[in-house]
Amino acid sequence: LKIAVLLGTRPEIIKMSPIIRYLENVNELQRIKKLSKMAGYDLSSDSSKSNANENNENNENNEKKDNVLSKNTLDILDIDNTRVEYIIIHTNQHYSQNMDKIFFDELNLPKCKYNLKIGSGRHGEQTGNMMIALEKVLVEEEPDVLFVQGDTNTVLAGAITASKMGINVAHVEAGLRSFDRTMPEELNRIMADHISDFLLAPTNLAKQNLLNEGIDENKIFVVGNTIVDATLQNLKIAKKKIENLESSENMLSNLASEKNADYFLLTLHRAENTDYFDRLSNIIENIVNIADNYSKIVFPIHPRTFKKLKEYDLLSKLENNPNIQLIEPVGYLDFLLLENNSKLILTDSGGVQEEACILGVPCLTIRQNTERPETVDVGSNIIVGYDYDNWVNGLNKILGLDLEKDTDRCTPCSAKKWDNPFGCGNSAEKILEIVFSKLKN
Ligand code: UD1
Ligand code: UDP
Structure with a gap:
C-alpha cells in the first residue's frame, strides 16, 4: 500500500501533521517487526506487544498514546x-x-521525499507548474492514494493531477463552503471535492454541503478536523517548552505567559483583504482604532500582507502605533500560546477561526462570510466585515460573554463556553482507518 501526502502551505503542514505522525509510526512498527523477525522473534501474532504500540491497548489507565494507531486500525x-x-x-x-521549515522542525516531521520547488506565482502559472512537476512524481511513484488537505492551489493541482491518472484522491477537510465564488479558495474546494474519491468532511454540515451538490454519499465520511488533533497535541508540547524558558529569555514567552497576557491577537492574509488598497486601508484604520481605544494588539504578519502594506504605504500606520506589536510570522508552538493566552482573536484565517473555537478564545472574523459557520453557531466567532461599528459591536458582544481567564481552557470536546464542533482530536486516526479499509477491499 503506497500513500502519498501532498502539502504546500503553512496550514497544510500543520493539519497534515497528525496523519503523517501516524504513518511514521506504522513505518516504525514495520521496521521493528522486520528486525525482530531477523533476530528470530515473531511479533506478528500480537502487534500490540511491539514497542511502537506499547501502552496503547494494554495500558492500564486506558489512556491512548498520541500518534499510535489503535490495534483495530x-x-x-x-x-x-x-x-x-x-x-x-x-x-x-x-x-x-517561517512559513515552511519551522513547522517541519517543530512538529518533528520527516523530510519530504520530493520538493517540487514551485514557489509563488499567478494562479494559473502556480497551479500549472505544480501539475507538471507532480505528474512526473506520480508516474514514478505510482501511489494508491494521494492525500490533499484544505483549499489551496496545491490542493487543486494535486486533485486534478492524481484523479486524471486514476489515482485515488483523499480530500481532508472536504465540504467547506463560503458560497462566495470570488474567493480562490472556494473554487479550489469545489473542484477538489468533485473529483476526489474520499471526502473527509469535518462536520455534518460539510457533509450536507457535498450532498447538496450531488456528490455520492458513499464517498463522504464525517471525521472531525485534524486541527483538533494538532492543537491538543501541540499545546501540551508548547506549554512544556515555555515552562523551560526563563521569561526574560524570549519576547514571546513574556507575551504569551498567562500572568502577563493582556492583548488581542491579529492575523490577516486573505487576498480579498490585502490586494485592494481601499479594503486594506479600511481594515488598517479599524485596527488602529481598536488599538487606541481597546487593547494592545499583537500582529504576526503574513508575507503577503507585509508586501502589500509596504506597496500601499500603510505599514507606518501600524509601526508608529505604540499599542500595536508587529512581529514576523511565528512557529506553531509560539502561535498556539499566543492564541491561547489572548483575550480576543481578530482574523481572516480559516485555521485560526477553528483554533480559537477549540481553545475557548473569542474570535472576530474580518470577512463578509465564513466557510466555518459552525464556529458562529456555537458562539465562538462573529463575522464583523469591514464596518468599524460592527467591529465594536462584535467585540462588546463576544467579550460580554464574561469569558473569565482560565488557565486550562483547552478540553478535548468542548471548550468552557461553547461546544467544539470539530471533533475530539481523533480525526487523523479515523481518516486512516477509513482509507485503509477501503483500499484493502
Ligand atoms: C495561500 C492560500 C490560502 C491560504 C494561505 C495560508 C491559495 C490560492 N491561497 O495564500 O488559501 O490561506 O496560503 O497561509 O492557495 N510569500 C512569501 N513567502 C512564502 C509564501 C508566500 O514571501 O513562503 C509571499 C509571496 O510574495 C507570494 C505571496 O506571499 O506572492 C502570496 O503567496 P501565495 O502562496 O500565492 O498565497 P497565500 O496568500 O500564502
Ligand atoms: N499560524 C502559525 N504562525 C503564525 C500564524 C498562523 O503557526 O504566525 C498557524 C495557525 O496556528 C493555524 C495556521 O497557521 O494553524 C493557519 O494558517 P493561515 O492563517 O496561514 O491559513 P488558513 O488557515 O487561512 O488557510
Missing part, C-alpha cells in the same frame, strides 16, 4: 501482511523559513 491494515509505504511531496507553495 492496525488490524484493518493487516499490518503483518501489508507493506505500507508513504511519501511526502511538498509543492513549496510556501518556502520562507
Whole structure:
C-alpha cells in the first residue's frame, strides 16, 4: 500500500501533521517487526506487544498514546501482511523559513521525499507548474492514494493531477463552503471535492454541503478536523517548552505567559483583504482604532500582507502605533500560546477561526462570510466585515460573554463556553482507518 501526502502551505503542514505522525509510526512498527523477525522473534501474532504500540491497548489507565494507531486500525491494515509505504511531496507553495521549515522542525516531521520547488506565482502559472512537476512524481511513484488537505492551489493541482491518472484522491477537510465564488479558495474546494474519491468532511454540515451538490454519499465520511488533533497535541508540547524558558529569555514567552497576557491577537492574509488598497486601508484604520481605544494588539504578519502594506504605504500606520506589536510570522508552538493566552482573536484565517473555537478564545472574523459557520453557531466567532461599528459591536458582544481567564481552557470536546464542533482530536486516526479499509477491499 503506497500513500502519498501532498502539502504546500503553512496550514497544510500543520493539519497534515497528525496523519503523517501516524504513518511514521506504522513505518516504525514495520521496521521493528522486520528486525525482530531477523533476530528470530515473531511479533506478528500480537502487534500490540511491539514497542511502537506499547501502552496503547494494554495500558492500564486506558489512556491512548498520541500518534499510535489503535490495534483495530492496525488490524484493518493487516499490518503483518501489508507493506505500507508513504511519501511526502511538498509543492513549496510556501518556502520562507517561517512559513515552511519551522513547522517541519517543530512538529518533528520527516523530510519530504520530493520538493517540487514551485514557489509563488499567478494562479494559473502556480497551479500549472505544480501539475507538471507532480505528474512526473506520480508516474514514478505510482501511489494508491494521494492525500490533499484544505483549499489551496496545491490542493487543486494535486486533485486534478492524481484523479486524471486514476489515482485515488483523499480530500481532508472536504465540504467547506463560503458560497462566495470570488474567493480562490472556494473554487479550489469545489473542484477538489468533485473529483476526489474520499471526502473527509469535518462536520455534518460539510457533509450536507457535498450532498447538496450531488456528490455520492458513499464517498463522504464525517471525521472531525485534524486541527483538533494538532492543537491538543501541540499545546501540551508548547506549554512544556515555555515552562523551560526563563521569561526574560524570549519576547514571546513574556507575551504569551498567562500572568502577563493582556492583548488581542491579529492575523490577516486573505487576498480579498490585502490586494485592494481601499479594503486594506479600511481594515488598517479599524485596527488602529481598536488599538487606541481597546487593547494592545499583537500582529504576526503574513508575507503577503507585509508586501502589500509596504506597496500601499500603510505599514507606518501600524509601526508608529505604540499599542500595536508587529512581529514576523511565528512557529506553531509560539502561535498556539499566543492564541491561547489572548483575550480576543481578530482574523481572516480559516485555521485560526477553528483554533480559537477549540481553545475557548473569542474570535472576530474580518470577512463578509465564513466557510466555518459552525464556529458562529456555537458562539465562538462573529463575522464583523469591514464596518468599524460592527467591529465594536462584535467585540462588546463576544467579550460580554464574561469569558473569565482560565488557565486550562483547552478540553478535548468542548471548550468552557461553547461546544467544539470539530471533533475530539481523533480525526487523523479515523481518516486512516477509513482509507485503509477501503483500499484493502
Ligand atoms: C495561500 C492560500 C490560502 C491560504 C494561505 C495560508 C491559495 C490560492 N491561497 O495564500 O488559501 O490561506 O496560503 O497561509 O492557495 N510569500 C512569501 N513567502 C512564502 C509564501 C508566500 O514571501 O513562503 C509571499 C509571496 O510574495 C507570494 C505571496 O506571499 O506572492 C502570496 O503567496 P501565495 O502562496 O500565492 O498565497 P497565500 O496568500 O500564502
Ligand atoms: N499560524 C502559525 N504562525 C503564525 C500564524 C498562523 O503557526 O504566525 C498557524 C495557525 O496556528 C493555524 C495556521 O497557521 O494553524 C493557519 O494558517 P493561515 O492563517 O496561514 O491559513 P488558513 O488557515 O487561512 O488557510
